[in-house]
Amino acid sequence: MATDDLMTRALEALGDDGPLSVEAIHRLADLADLPETMTIAEVADLLDISPHTLRYYERAGLVEVARDGNGHRVYDAEAVRRLVFLTRMRLSGMSMRDLQHYISLVDAGGHTVPERLDVLVEHRDTIRRRIRELTLSLTAVEYKITTYGGSTGPDVQAFGTTTGTDRTALPDEPLRRALPAE
Amino acid sequence: MATDDLMTRALEALGDDGPLSVEAIHRLADLADLPETMTIAEVADLLDISPHTLRYYERAGLVEVARDGNGHRVYDAEAVRRLVFLTRMRLSGMSMRDLQHYISLVDAGGHTVPERLDVLVEHRDTIRRRIRELTLSLTAVEYKITTYGGSTGPDVQAFGTTTGTDRTALPDEPLRRALPAE
DNA sequence: CTATGCCTTCGAGCGCGCTCGAAGGCAAAA
DNA sequence: TTTTGCCTTCGAGCGCGCTCGAAGGCATAG
Structure with missing residues (x-):
């Protein structure tokens, strides 16, 4: 993912034929049986985004992620569910700004x-x-x-x-x- | 129009309620009775984009526009029709790059x-x-x-x-x- | 005669959403 | 012990599509 208009990128995110995104959506659909914790690579794979992007979302204040003894990120199920939501909203065209607003509301109670x-x-x-x-x-x-x-x-x-x-x-x-x- | 993702901008281009874009589309629908020539301001108004953007499209090689005695742009019906097409394609998410490719094909014969x-x-x-x-x-x-x-x-x-x-x-x-x- | 207003060119700047590279840490494999 | 590999932070850079400002030309209005 690396272009400009949300649209353009959103279109690209769909891949060339659809199968890729269909796979990703199928994976996303199984929210029920999430592992208790996941690594950044696992989450990236699940959501079909890069680890870079995951760190970026964290920097942007959209999600908090704990660290293990080595300082590595440990995503718990709640963080993953939130990221699933965020990814869906991004794909549907919601801006980072609006997502930040929404998340601030969620965190406000x-x-x-x-x-x-x-x-x-x-x-x-x-x-x-x-x-x-x-x-x-x-x-x-x-x-x-x-x-x-x-x-x-x-x-x-x-x-x-x-x-x-x-x-x-x-x-x-x-x-x-x-x-x-x- | 001034943000990033095609999507984001495309969404914005719709305005807040739809009425604006509906108007624009109605205007666009009347391709039959175009004046023989139009000024940049008239075309901008017709397409609901800025004169800046029209100049940008010209610089990008998407359309050629003649000048009058004062050096001002004179859009003939063909140029306007092409711009209608270009605008529609942009709104539907086609990238500038792809439009440049398409136009190069058109101009090739x-x-x-x-x-x-x-x-x-x-x-x-x-x-x-x-x-x-x-x-x-x-x-x-x-x-x-x-x-x-x-x-x-x-x-x-x-x-x-x-x-x-x-x-x-x-x-x-x-x-x-x-x-x-x- | 000025002033208003719309036009011109040119090049720089912006906003968004990533995306990447550098420099380094820790751990399991060879 | 070295290598491989994945992780960390930080800050800079990129690609896209505009968007804007400066500096100036011409013409019509007052």
Whole structure:
């Protein structure tokens, strides 16, 4: 992970085909049977992020981690569960800043539950908006693909005719279709 | 627009409620009746991006723009259509690098159509993966919200009881439910 | 004649989220 | 005993996509 926009990185984090992330999610799904303690390498592997990133999250105040006799990090189940949460939220587009805010609420005690809910609800709405946006884009791109030829295969040549004016703009019909009633 | 991750910025680009972006999209939908030429301010307004960003895209080689007698940019309909396309692709998460590649293919001529299709198809799949990811996250966040209390309203206090162990981790059942068969 | 306002180019700076390298500690293996 | 390997801290650096400011040009308004 090393680029820029959350989006870009989030997209990259998905890997190239999906299988990688599916594996990671399956591993994440087993929150019930976590070992009592884990090393940084084990947690990194579990969450599919680098040890560097784990240390970074700790520095950022998102999680506290104990040390053993050698000064090595020892992640207990609570820390791991929190990191699972943090990783999920990062993947869904929540910023480090917002996560820091949220965690500060959690650490402040039960009376911050309403405010935590506000944060979650707002983030939920953000995710919904983003999904709508992407769905719109998807429709447009799909339309453009079918307009270009409908297949990536060898019969694409047949469409050289339609390529006179260079077709960088997406046609507007699909967008019109894709626009929700709202 | 000024942050980092594509995602973050993309999310921000949506504004706080959606109305702004909806307006922008409506404006974008009218590709048919574009004026013959536009100024940088008009294009910026149309696309809901800053003149700075438009100049940046030009510097990046994504579009060529003529000048008038005063050296001011004059965007013709083709340039605007291309910028509409570019903006849409940016919003859907395509990187500047990939857009530069795509545009180089467009400018190389009609024989690159198959390769352009490959790019589009790959991007389509990326969008699909991202939507799946976000849908998963959405389910998890929604579950967490209902677990916390189901409403953000005043009756939230009733849930102070469940907050003993700090609830940073998302429960695994919703993720299990959300995991697609694939 | 100034002033306002929008435009130009150029290069530097920013914010985010990592990502990396240096310098060193401890422990089990050879 | 040396080597291998994984860990530690700390601070710097990177890649991306803007974003901004300085310094100046031209034109219309007052």
